Amino acid sequence: MIRFLLLCISIFSFVTVAEPVDVSVSGDFVNLHSGAGRGYPIVQVAIKGERLTLLTRRHDWVQVEFKQQQYWLARADLAQVITAQQQQFDLSDDRMAAFEQRTLEAGIQFGDFNGSSMNQLSLAYLFSPYLQTELSVGQANGDQADNLAAELSLYLSPWPHWRLSPYFGIGGGVLRTTPRTVLVQTPDRNNSLASAEFGLRYYLSRNFIARAAYRRSVIVTDRNDNEEIDTWKLGFSVFF
Template structure:
């Protein structure tokens, strides 16, 4: 009887150790499963943000003192990885990571003041009202300088007035024209256009001969060209124009002009 009691007492520590081991293993397994579940839930719970302002700058750290490493443009989506006070660490679709301030998402400075958004969009280019520019080219072998001012009634139709100066070896000319422009495909990146117009050309020959007198003629013109939105409110324009100078002589004078230049719009 005494031996049996001693044997049972000697087996109790072993059973207790086994029970504790099983309990710890079960707890560890449950904790691991819970942690894995939390990781999955956190991944599923990541917040995606859509950038509504023209652009957002990503810094290398959670402060304005860190350098800008990436720029996220409007309508792109980013995933929030870390939220530290008012700074968010995000990742874009190209896996670029960086920090942005919460106020950047609302077009505000870090002092809460509204930021003036000067970014010009493609929509602004299509809906422009005023366009003005300078151009340079060739008018029948003479150097041609031209300035113009245009008004857009719609994205398709516009009117413009222009003044030009042609400097040649034989004569110099001053041109003044009014044109009606049509852009039949305003949604294209490189926008083609056609135009018709009328004006006057004032020609002054360099020669002092009697038959080389100064003459004024009426111009009838047709033009074709392209415009390209370069950046912000700047565009590049190239044009070919065929003009007919109506003279009092037997034959009217044909004039061809090639020119290219830069313009701004408002």
């Protein structure tokens, strides 16, 4: 699971500027680094009037092309450049636009599955800012039994442009229950799930979203009565 998180962060840390933007230095100079970080040395300096092309953003750094070579410019130094329209270039609005226009989202959540500790991995595809589908796999470990659930859900976000936005969803899937008993050899059980969920997303920064949700599920059993379970989840997602 930790490897999954590291892979997601490394993949989704890059965000491409909508299209390359030509700018010129308006201040006395800007420092260009060999990599995206203060620990990388300054290998070039662009002075007032010289032109740069903004290519890609990684966190608070922007990859630029200068004299047919690629370097990295600190986001704070964007205050020292202007576009061809003599306007300052700022990525602040670009970040919120990237959140609203995301198409893929991967996440990890932890919580309580009817009294058992739970962890869950998910992968979502957004048809539009308002509608998305998500496939999730969760493992819950309790004193009496272990539960493995796989569900496919459909979520509706009425206000996707809000930084803190609520969402609603319905879904279904399967639940495999493995009892933890040594006195009686109880067989594993496979049951169907039907669920409804209410949650909140909060856009943190860069490519990260915090999530909190409550999910109510009905387990369809072979007995005369079905079981109902409550799930509380808290975690985060990364997107691109």
